Amino acid sequence: MDATHPSAPPVALCLGGMDPSGGAGLLRDALALAELGCQPMAVSLAETLQNGLGCSRIDAPAMDPVQRLETLAPHLAGRWGVKVGLCALEADTFRRLCATLRHLAPPVRIWDPILAPSAGVGLHDGGDLRRLAADLLPMGGWVVSPNRGEAAAFAGLPPEAIRAADPSALATPWLEAGAAAVWLKGGHAAGDVVQDLWITRDGTEALDAAPRLPGQRRGTGCLLSASWLGLRLRGRDDHAAAREAARRLRERWDHAFTPGGMGRPMFAPVSTYLGSASLESAAREAR
Template sequence: MSMTEKSSDRPLVLCFGGHDPSGGAGILADAEAVQAAGAFPLTVITALTEQNTCGLVHLHPQPPAQIAAHCRCLLRDSQPQAVKIGLIGSAESAHTLAQVLDADALAGVPVVLDTVLATGAGQAVADAALRAAICERLLPRCTLVTPNLPEARALTGAQAAEDCAERLLAAGAPWVLITGTHDATAAVTNRLFGAQGEREAWDWPRLPGDYHGSGCTLASAIAAWLAYELPLIEAVAAAQSYTWATLEQAVRTGRCQLTPNRLSTPIR
């Protein structure tokens, strides 16, 4: 992209997520991944967090009315070509986001939902009410949901990835990508399930170390490729390749988990 191009010439991705002061995950990760794909991020913060690369200390959900007001302000001015939802913060905010997705400005716009139920270090950031709101209000409004296997199990009560996917599809999600980052296997296997019976799987070499923000990176990259109108399976494949490269080149910014190297990673 040349220096003379305007940002409005790039597709816009509306990102909802928490603010991670360490920059490893959350809205900063979303913005970096979207920009790395050549799209332009619009951001709405759903929660402030007190955290670093070692874990979460405290979660501060933002008022749902404030989230809605930020959305209305943005949508009066800009037309997103894709939406990415990450950490939500509360069941009330999930209901607000469902209403936002019903706005005329977002009709037909692809929505990628990264079901953030816990931090990379394992601390819970979603209670039973929020999990229920995700399943009942957000899944039917999304194009793709991207849980890891523990999140898929928490949302559905099933154990096997295939059973989890079937329940998420039955709840209204057209596509489900279940990532295998938490499996105790030599390779990371990511499985894509479609409501029309589509099935795809990708195997990636498991890298050493623990990473902070890999799920945010993947979901945001998918949203960016969808904003470019790439077919969904191609967008999922391209985003996985990019995400794996960001982890392979991850940097140490703190004492604990590594940070994906999103802006220095070539798009493949």
């Protein structure tokens, strides 16, 4: 089966951090994308010492990620897209990576800008994210999916402003940097209701509101952005993909688990709680 075959899966390229436990990062991306019938490919932009208890170290990868990306280039044709996540690259290497992406021209693009893993050591501040954006976003067509903390840092706002900040003040700096749309996630906002916002230069659209679920889960940002990429590659439009990604996350919330009984809960693979018939039905629905 070649790429022109009508049933060939789309390719979803993930550029991000390697969390060896699979709770977040490239492994979480790959699981989410495979469940949606996509062929995941991955290039590490950050290596971590990380488990369910937290992250203790983040380094740049030993092998040149640009060479790895160039090696994958023959596979990147037809229906394909890219997700960018955690990045520990030096500025010159990231600039080369962006130049290669610009040449490859992925049809679907999402950047999940990460300041730090949810527990443990940090990596970036707002200035770092602005420097990454200056190289990545001018190529055009990027959806950026920050939470409120990441958006506030990018905008130069103090941490105490996160919950009360005007969404337009959080989104405008991304748009001015070149983003096509900002998917502002609502989990860090105040209140018992979570509501994501889809913000472009044309205005703001409130996505589906839902009650705040109890507890925390690892890898929510990774799961949402990877699911959005997979759903877009399966034919959803931008807004529908965001809504469905959020719905899929909520449906999985109660199926989180702690491997070995240790650490913070992570999302379980769908196959562990859906029977084969349900899996086949879910796969058909995603297509």
